[in-house]
Amino acid sequence: MHVILFKLNYLDPGSGSLLVQLVAAGLLGSIGILTKIFWGRIKAFFKGEKYVPPQPAEEEDKSEE
Secondary structure, X not given: OHHHHHHHHOXXXXXXXXXXXXXXXXXXXXXXXXXXXXXXXXXXHHHOOOOXXXXXXXXXXXXXX
């Protein structure tokens, strides 16, 4: 029984490539999200304007209707 426990530390190529894909997807996804977040600042920088963050739309109170 103890021999089986020593065989569990094997990492096959399929598992290794899955881990590499997870790391690559995490890095590329985070770069994409950061680009989306800072797109307004990037666009304002190249236009030579000052960045003004967008304001959330005010919600109307529907309970009075």
